[in-house]
Amino acid sequence: MKKASIFMIVGSLLLLGLFKFPLWNIMLGAPQYPEPLGMNIFIDGIEGQNEFDIQNIDGLNHYIGMKTLPKPEDMWEFSVFPMVIGGMALLGVLLGFLGYFKKIGYQWFLLWFFLMAVLGTLGMYDFNAWMIDYGTNLDPNAIMKLQNPDGTPMSYKPPLLGHKKLLNFDAYSYPRLGGYFMFVGMLFTLLAYMIGRNKIKLNRL
Template sequence: MERKLSSLFRVAIFLISLAMFAVLSLPIWKIELSAPQYPEGLTLKIYADRIGGDVDIVNGLNHYIGMHTLHTRDFVEFTVLPYIIGGFAVLGLLVVLIGRRKVFYGWAFLFLLIAFTSMIDFYRWEYNYGHNLDPEAPIQVPGMAYQPPLIGFKQLLNFGAYSIPDSGGWTFVGVGIAIATLVILDWRGIRRKSRVSTVAAGLALMVFSGSLQGCSSSGPQPIQYGQDNCAFCKMTFTDRRFGGEVVTQKGKVFKFDDLHCLLGSLKAGVPARQDIGSIYLIDFVNGGWISTESALLLHSPGLHSPMGGDIAAFAGKETLDQQQYKGEIVSWKDLYH
């Protein structure tokens, strides 16, 4: 008689299916373009049902070198892929209900088939996109093709192109790892089945949690002290009491080791005011993040910040009162308006 899947195995498959539902609303892949004339860069985001990001700007650039313009309606994949992903997630729920090993293995093989076919189709699209050029294009470079990399970096004229998974893509990768782990655990047939099932359910929970994090908005990133450099002065971060980050509406993060550098970059238009999503400052007391809307700022020569801005951020009046530095309380609006 065929051994059925354990309860925790089913829980793992259920969480994997929920993660696949999340992929429907997350960007699966992104192609980032960097060039001197675009300091913030350009990004194409590929969802299950559409192309997003800086599509209009990229289409305008494509005109000059003879590449086809990008429109969601021109790709049958954006019609079919949501049904494939959603159908796979629904089948996962059926596997949970049926609970038979043979059905689970068929579902796992289907994932492998979907992943393999998707990568082949993506490569084919990139090849056609970069090679089928308009012979009447204003700019022509003999022998030059503009195929973006399948994954990784490639230089295309004065643009650097990065092709990497986005949050939905990493969720998809996590699902694949989770399914492979379930298959391996089941094959091994370890006697302590309760332990195996617990590992499987825990891994699936990590994948599902990761997909939920992908749905959340972008925020500040941890600073690697001794490694990261300030985006303005290029000095390495050393003092954990000072600094800040600007997060653009597209999620790009600019790191600064001093409020003096942060303000200098903003006043220079990097990033542009209309592109700013949020700004965070480092809490002088505990090193956490504070938004500029809620931060209390103290300007004091005794602070000795890295680049001489001598402005520290505090979470509230109670923490500011405990400090020994004498100075003037300033507002963010006074500094950047």
């Protein structure tokens, strides 16, 4: 159980990487931009990949009626997400220590994993909903009003994951280092459960 508990503690602590590194990244590339425009999405705000990327993206968005990129005070998520991540990391470390001293069973590690998976899924759903609103709720007085072939207004929603063509821009959306820290951390906690379960099975033989 001690080995399983150490995996649980380390996995939970890896979540803290989200306070330092970006969770997600969206890149916009086009012929007129030899250096693609990018934004890194952290759990507490959005930053340009390069110094003027946010200004340039907002400038492009102005022409098609998209809202400016939100500042931390504009979205409740940027206040809540750090508390959720910090709370889950603390809870995971606590469960790991309790498991180390045999105060709880390995099943608690799986419970933590499922709770984190649910919260992560809700976070991705919220992120996608924000992008839908960002890319479809356009200013009717925008300078450029483009339509699909069927006459409906064109959507500029970036992809949740992968590549999408937006006019002459190629949009790419992928996890960044903080996201990988979270993924590996969750994998460690799942391994903690499996190690603890196998240990109990071996002791029963």
